[in-house]
Amino acid sequence: MKRSGAGIGNQESDMYKKNYIESLRNELVEAVQKNLSPVAIKYHYSDVPLEVSVKWRPIVLVIGNYSSGKSTLINELLGSEIQATGQAPTDDSFTVITNADSDGNKSTVKLVDERDGKVLLHDEQYPFSILKKHGDRFAAHFRLKRVNSPMLDQLAIIDTPGMLDSVSENDRGYDFQQVIGDLAQIADLTLVLFDPHKAGTIRETYESLRKTLPASTFEDRVVFVLNRIDECANLNDLLRVYGTLCWNLSQMTGRKDIPMIKLTYSENVPATNQRLKNKEDFLPLLKNQRDELRQRVLDAPRYRLDHLTSYIEVHGVRLAHYLEAIHLYARKRFLYKLKYVVNSVAISILLAGASWLFIVSSAYFGALDEVTAIGASAGIGLCGFVAAIVLMRVQFLPMFHHSTLKQIDQITECPTQARKDSWNAVKTKVYDFLDYNKGVFPRSGIRSDWKNVLRLYEKASSEARKALAEIG
Ligand SMILES: Nc1nc2c(ncn2[C@@H]2O[C@H](COP(=O)(O)OP(=O)(O)OP(=O)(O)O)[C@@H](O)[C@H]2O)c(=O)[nH]1
Ligand SMILES: [Mg+2]
Incomplete structure (x- = not known):
């Protein structure tokens, strides 16, 4: 060489x-x-x-419970409302978001075109042919969006359906955990999002990550995020949620040392804005690690x-x-x-x-x-x-x-x-x-x-x- x-x-x-x-x-x-x-x-x-x-290009995979704020975070990173967001399980698709090759005006970030899963799985320029084995039900929930965001010049982001409890997972018609494992193997960085309401209910997913990613690079390739922390009533409540998540993670990893967990929230949600202005609230005291998370995403190509x-x-x-x-x-x-x-x-x-x-x-x-x-x-x-x-x-x-x-x-x-x-x-x-x-x-x-x-x-x-x- x-x-x-x-x-x-x-x-x-x-x-x-x-x-x-x-x-x-x-x-x-x-x-x-x-x-x-x-x-x-x-x-x-x-x-x-x-x-x-x-x-193919470096990939960032975003997984987590439903409504943990995956799509909101992705929209924020892209600088436009590309993904649908909302309370309750909103999106049951895997969406690969990549850049549009057009040299056109990038000042307004918008969706350029969309392709369905079948094309994506069979097109050799993309790295997704290994997912063909998950069958037609999966293909129907897989798609590509091309967006003219400068953020995507060097990488692609994959938004995923929110995780449900394992009983509902069985209704999907394809093996959700295996798809996550296969995608994590291709991805250079996986963000695992939790929110205060469901801190730590992803044991199976954690196991499929552990099985597919080499132990030597696991820590570099997986980032845990406790998102929507603005919804904690006060600092004590946040500590309680953080403690629960640490406990659940240590149960999953079987280790006493807890991986770094980024504490973040979206400042674009109107109610949060008000709380940030309110000096008696705990939020202004706490550093939102959103920027660090953004930087980590931008650094993904370096890990390639x-x-x-x-x-x-x-x-x-x-x-x-x-x-x-x-x-x-x-x-x-x-x-x-x-x-x-x-x-x-x-x-x-x-x-x-x-x-x-x-x-x-x-x-x-x-x-x-x-x-x-x-x-x-x-x-x-x-x-x-x-x-x-x-x-x-x-x-x-x-x-x-x-x-x-x-x-x-x-x-x-x-x-x-x-x-x-x-x-x-x-x-x-x-x-x-x-x-x-x-x-x-x-x-x-x-x-x-x-x-x-x-x-x-x-x-x-x-x-x-x-x-x-x-x-x-
Ligand atoms: N208060 C608060 N609300 C948030 C935050 N992030 C997202 N939300 C709201 O939470 C709801 C769910 O957000 P989504 O981004 O759709 O969550 P998701 O993880 O993509 O959900 P699914 O696609 O259904 O799995 C939306 O109504 C968002 O406006 C946050 O940091 N704080
Ligand atoms: Mg979503």
Whole structure:
């Protein structure tokens, strides 16, 4: 990987740094495209090229309870009422909001056009093809809005339906938590919004984030926000709500240290305006962290490089583990067949020998000449061998296949937590692959593909980490 511009250090202009980051980003995407994707597709690790999820612009995902103020926050960031807002669950769609390419007047921010989910899921320029698996019900709740907001020059924002209780979640007709997990994997930053009325009712969503995001980048990629704090009656009430949220988060994370929670409210809501003017109220005493949140959103593109690097690492490790598993399965099957064939040859020879003894000692066949007797016993031995091979194909190999699939966890060794994690991520894919082709697939090349993936991802990741350290 060539690194243009490295070493210029502090004198680097912002422009130069931006170009450097851009060229590094392109090189990393190319590394995925050239080295990981062809192998991932060849062995059905992925149906779509891996770079599809990372080659588009940086993405900020906004999730949270219904009416926690997601759409209000997004409108505020964009500087226009692009998303519908309102009390009670308002919006049941996932909306990708990105910029319109038009160079027209950007002083008035407005919606330029809207596309429906089906187009979005099938258009290769967008990174959403992995969501096709969620079916038509999901596609009907997925759309793209193009807006001429300068805020969107470098990023896209995804507004999501408000989370409901898990009973109502089941009525959606698609797996909401899985969609959130898939989107969080593509996103460079996920904002998780709570409001004082429902502080901490998103356990399942938290779990799907935890499962899909690499542990190493989780803290950088998820920001918790306690929004609408202006609705707390007083400071004591706010402390009570904050305490409840901290407690719920620590229950979800299983950790005692609480992640940073941004305390925010919208100053555009009329009632809040009045409270801000009222000096006896607690609101004027408290810093609204809205600006910090805005800055965090604007910084999302900077995290894209880290994201891309960990994407290469995560998929490099998983793909290598996947290939190792199917290589070991193929080797085990080959050794099983070899042992079976050797045993069959031995038994057939014994059978031929026994037949010959029987023929020469039998009063009935004793009259046969020697060549015919040898030919007849060799024929019996051969028939025995053919029968054994047929039996192996129709009976023993399927039995071997099913019992290996039943004990799929024993295919590879997982002595460390990292190995267990990568195995858990690929186990179903390995099972599906072996189940689909019934264990019959070309064995040659898997081992070298596996070793190549290991070598190439380690090289790409170490060079990217070095470059990231240089950028600082
Ligand atoms: N007091 C107060 N009201 C807010 C604040 N943010 C949003 N609201 C109001 O809360 C209601 C819900 O806001 P939305 O932005 O629609 O919430 P949402 O999370 O997008 O809701 P769904 O799309 O239904 O999940 C609206 O009536 C907003 O005007 C805030 O910070 N303070
Ligand atoms: Mg909304």
